[in-house]
Amino acid sequence: xxxxxxxxxxxxxxxxxxLAPVDGPLLGCESxxxxxxxxxxxxxxxxxxxxxxxxxxxxxxxKPFSLQRTWSCVIAAAILYIPANALPVMSTTSxxxxxxHTLLGGIHDLWVDGAWGLAVIVFVASIAVPVLKIAALAxxxxxxxxxxxxxxxxxxxxxxxxxxxxxxxxLDVYVVVLLAACVRFGSLASAHPEPxxxxxAAVVVLTLxxxxxxxxxxxxxxxxxxx
Amino acid sequence: xxxxxxxLVVCEWCDQAYRWVPLExxxxxxxxxxxxxxxxxxxxxxxxxxxxxxxxxxxxxxxVFSHVISIRLSGTTVESTIPGAVLAAWDEGDQMVAVATxxxxxxxxxxxxxxxxxxxxxxxxxxxxxxxxxxxxxxHQVSRWxxxxxxxxxxxxxxxxxxxxxxxxxxxxxxxxxxxxxxFAAIEAAGLRHLWWYVP
Numbered sequence: 127x128x129x130x131x132x133x134x135x136x137x138x139x140x141x142x143x144x145l146a147p148v149d150g151p152l153l154g155c156e157s158x159x160x161x162x163x164x165x166x167x168x169x170x171x172x173x174x175x176x177x178x179x180x181x182x183x184x185x186x187x188x189k190p191f192s193l194q195r196t197w198s199c200v201i202a203a204a205i206l207y208i209p210a211n212a213l214p215v216m217s218t219t220s221x222x223x224x225x226x227h228t229l230l231g232g233i234h235d236l237w238v239d240g241a242w243g244l245a246v247i248v249f250v251a252s253i254a255v256p257v258l259k260i261a262a263l264a265x266x267x268x269x270x271x272x273x274x275x276x277x278x279x280x281x282x283x284x285x286x287x288x289x290x291x292x293x294x295x296x297l298d299v300y301v302v303v304l305l306a307a308c309v310r311f312g313s314l315a316s317a318h319p320e321p322x323x324x325x326x327a328a329v330v331v332l333t334l335x336x337x338x339x340x341x342x343x344x345x346x347x348x349x350x351x352x353x
Numbered sequence: 354x355x356x357x358x359x360x361l362v363v364c365e366w367c368d369q370a371y372r373w374v375p376l377e378x379x380x381x382x383x384x385x386x387x388x389x390x391x392x393x394x395x396x397x398x399x400x401x402x403x404x405x406x407x408x409x410x411x412x413x414x415x416x417v418f419s420h421v422i423s424i425r426l427s428g429t430t431v432e433s434t435i436p437g438a439v440l441a442a443w444d445e446g447d448q449m450v451a452v453a454t455x456x457x458x459x460x461x462x463x464x465x466x467x468x469x470x471x472x473x474x475x476x477x478x479x480x481x482x483x484x485x486x487x488x489x490x491x492x493h494q495v496s497r498w499x500x501x502x503x504x505x506x507x508x509x510x511x512x513x514x515x516x517x518x519x520x521x522x523x524x525x526x527x528x529x530x531x532x533x534x535x536x537f538a539a540i541e542a543a544g545l546r547h548l549w550w551y552v553p
Contacts, residue, residue: 152370154363157490158549161361161370180552181486220518244513247506282366282387293500296457300507301514303454304421306445307438308515311426315518319447327453338497346367346387 157183189341196267199336203329204260210329213322216302220315228322229253229298251297252326259295259333262288263340270344278345285342292337295330299323362391395543402543403473409536410466412529417459420524421508424515434526435459435504461499465537468492476551485552489545501537505530 151164155178162178162185170176176185189195214226227235229252236245262284269276302319309317362373366389376382376394384391397405420432433441435458443451468488475482482488508527515521 151368152361152363154365154368154370156365157486157493158552159362159365159546160549161363180549181490183486183490239517241513244510248510279387282389286366286389293457294503296453296500296503297507297510299450299454300458300504301511303438303442303450304433304508304511305514307433307441308422308424308431308511308521309518310431310441311429314429315426319442319445319450324447324449327450331453334497342366342387343368346369 151187153185153187155181155183155185157181188344188347189339192339192341192344193267193270195339196263196336199332199339200260200263200267203256203332203336204264206325206329206332207256207260210322210326213325214320215298215322215326216305216317217320218309218315218317219313221313226320229326232298248298248301251294255291255295256329256333259288259292259337263333263336266340266345270347274348281345282342285337285340285345288337292334293330295333296327299327299330364389364391392546393542393544395547397539397543399473399548400477402469402540403477405536405540406466406469406473409533409540410470412532412536413462413466416526416529416533419526419529421526421530422512422515422521423524424519424521426519432524457498457500458504461495462501462533462537464491464495465499465540468495469540472548476548481552489548492545496541499537501530502534505534 153162153164153176154160155162158178158181160178160180162176164185164187165176177183178185211229214228215232217224217226219225233245233249233252236242236248266281266285269281302317302323305317306319309315360373361370363370364384364387367384367387369384369386371382371384371391373392374382376392378394378396380394382391382393383389417435420434421438423430423432425431439451439455439459442448442454468491472482472485472488472492505527508523508530512521512523512527
């Protein structure tokens with residue numbers, strides 16, 4: 127069953143001031159921005175779904191199973207982060223020499239070659255961003271239940287930062303894919319992706335999914351709202 | 354087309370409700386509680402976004418069908434394109450990485466352009482396209498998975514690494530990627546919310 131709540135009452139234009147919720151919370155549609163008046167959960171018929179009256183997108187007070195989905199992606203990403211760093215991401219052969227490269231090894235090589243700027247870029251994208259993302263998402267998910275009033279504004283900013291920098295971790299995946307495609311000179315020189323790259327790509331995708339699952343509105347809920 | 358002055362807006366990051374006030378071009382309204390952006394006064398209108406999207410389509414075709422990097426080593430030249438790199442990763446047995454690259458660097462950018470055209474061309478002609486709602490919602494998802502700007506930096510980084518090994522030259526696709534990064538940022542800044550103001 128689908129319930130389309132009435133759109134919220136409109137009022138005369140005024141200064142941008144916060145409005146107190148009238149008759150239960152107001153719901154903003156995440157797709158079209160239309161504001162509807164929420165229906166209290168105990169007044170909804172069993173199994174009913176709220177939909178935006180304009181664009182028919184599902185309306186939620188909170189993304190369904192947000193914390194569970196965030197936790198499962200964060201934990202899976204943390205586990206896969208180990209093989210992503212321990213296993214080589216790329217192997218190269220040139221002449222009769224063949225060698226494998228890990229993520230950290232590649233950064234070390236850049237540093238030793240004197241390409242410090244590049245080494246820093248790759249370090250930030252491949253090491254710092256995934257680690258900080260996993261740690262930050264775990265902190266955000268933990269604090270929703272355990273420390274709801276703690277530094278809400280800073281947590282909200284932290285989440286927005288994660289959303290902005292998140293996909294830059296794909297950088298090393300692209301570099302290896304491009305290098306493997308370019309260096310194809312048979313026995314003279316060649317480069318191949320290795321299993322570590324698969325684990326690393328999975329870490330990146332899982333942290334992105336974890337961030338998408340987390341509902342930032344939970345940061346602003348009070349303790350009793352979670353039941 | 355402007356937004357009704359007396360409508361409400363709810364911060365999607367923290368659920369705080371506000372009365373909407375029309376914004377001047379370039380102005381940014383922020384949530385007083387969580388400081389997230391509530392809305393912007395747009396400098397560019399729908400027609401401009403349409404023009405940028407058509408431009409992006411042309412540049413995207415260059416990025417896909419020309420080579421990103423060509424390298425030469427002892428008389429042999431290898432030119433690699435983005436689809437070629439994806440296929441090479443697939444053939445190497447790294448199918449998951451190939452799929453992740455194809456989705457974020459080819460499919461998402463392609464849909465970013467094509468779905469926008471599907472919506473904007475009829476709107477410019479004063480019609481609402483069939484399936485407007487689902488397509489605009491799909492565009493939200495596509496924006497999240499489009500990582501073309503990361504690919505651009507990845508391409509430059511590969512070029513620098515290859516230069517140590519052999520004679521490496523950027524191809525037309527590399528320049529196309531650079532242009533697309535700027536175009537996509539401009540299109541993205543215009544957002545999608547205002548498209549709903551066309552719907553009665």
